[in-house]
Each structure stands twice: as C-alpha cells, then as structure tokens.
Amino acid sequence: DIVMTQSPDSLAVSLGERATINCKSSQSVLYSSNSKNYLAWYQQKPGQPPKLLIYWASIRESGVPDRVSGSGSGTDFTLTISSLQAEDVAVYYCQQYYSLPLTFGGGTKVEIK
C-alpha cells in the first residue's frame, strides 16, 4: 500500500495569510507514461462530506477559488491557500489514486489564528 503522510497535523493562520500543507507518499505517484501525478486534495468542513479541490496534483476542480493551489511531483506535494479566508477553516486530505488500495493522508486541520 502507498502510505500518505501529511504535515502538519494542524495549523493556525491569520486571515489573509498563507497556509501551506504538505503531503508525502511512500512511493512515487508519478506515472511515467503520461507524466501525471495521481494525487488529489480534498477539503472537509464539519458535518459535511469531503469536497474535491485539486486533482492531477495541480488542476483545480471547477468552482475552486484560485487562492487554492496544488504543486509537487513524485513523492512530495503541497497544497497552498494563498490568502486564508474564514470559509477555508476545514480539514484537508491528500489522496493517491496511482495504485490500489486508494489511500488518504491523515488530514491537516486549518484554523484561524
């Protein structure tokens, strides 16, 4: 199984400041034949199901604000919220879809400082 490790477990950021979440996979999720990273990011607010934010490591899902971005390749990935808003308070998960079983990181809780 590919183990996904997120850091930090939680972070508190002031409104308008940058939030950065890291995700590391135990093996590469870059598929050489198409040069795509099989990595997605989700946002989960309390009492709601997760919402897909990013796929292929850096492609924003329709409707996701451009202050949210994904980067990285191979085994190291980052989700960045460039200017944190109150509605961004949530738990964020990375997920690999390179191989079965499909696996998630443990989550990062983002709060307002």
Add this chain to the structure above:
Amino acid sequence: QVQLQESGPGLVKPSETLSLTCVVSGYSISSDYYWGWIRQPPGKGLEWIGSIYHSGSTYHNPSLKSRVTISIDTSKNQFSLKLSSVTAADTAVYYCVRHVDNSGYSPWDSWGQGTLVTVSS
C-alpha cells in the same frame, strides 16, 4: 447535477452484516463512471472501501479482506455495500461516491451526505 443518497440501518449488532444502499439521481449509473464507498470513523480519517462499474467490475480494499461485497442494480439506479462480521471498529460514517472517470483509479467528485453506522449490541 448528480446526487447520491445513502440509506440503511444506523445500528448493527456485532458479528452481523452491515447493509447500505446508495440511490443515485440525476445520472444513469449504467452510462459510465465507477461508483464507490468510503468510510470515516468518528473524529478520524478517510478509508476507501471499494468501487464498482456498471458492468459489475469491482475493486476493493484488501484490508477488509473478504468481508466486503459491492453490487450494482442498474434497473434501480443504485448500488450497495455489504460488510460482514462487523465489530466496533466498523463504526463510521459511510459515504457513497462517484469517481471522476471510468477507470476506478481516480478521485471522487460527487459524494453522498454520509450515514452513520454504529456497531453495538
């Protein structure tokens, strides 16, 4: 706009079988996409359980070994999960989901609201 809705008992006794159904509206499941189940124990992270295509092709998480059965009923536009020999560790919110494509090796862009299943005598 596709919508997914889970249904089933909220309480299951240990050693019994958990059974859930996901009714899909706004899209015909026989058209395309893989469909799946994900669970989340209270206060914890997410675990993929398994996925199915309208042809009946399935993938599932080996961690659940042979306890999982996922089936699909295209005539009712729904798919189902059965998890046998449950224990307290199977207590979780169960989500039904739609993959973004027909490979099964893909993320999920549509989620049900989730249903809490508690395993307790």
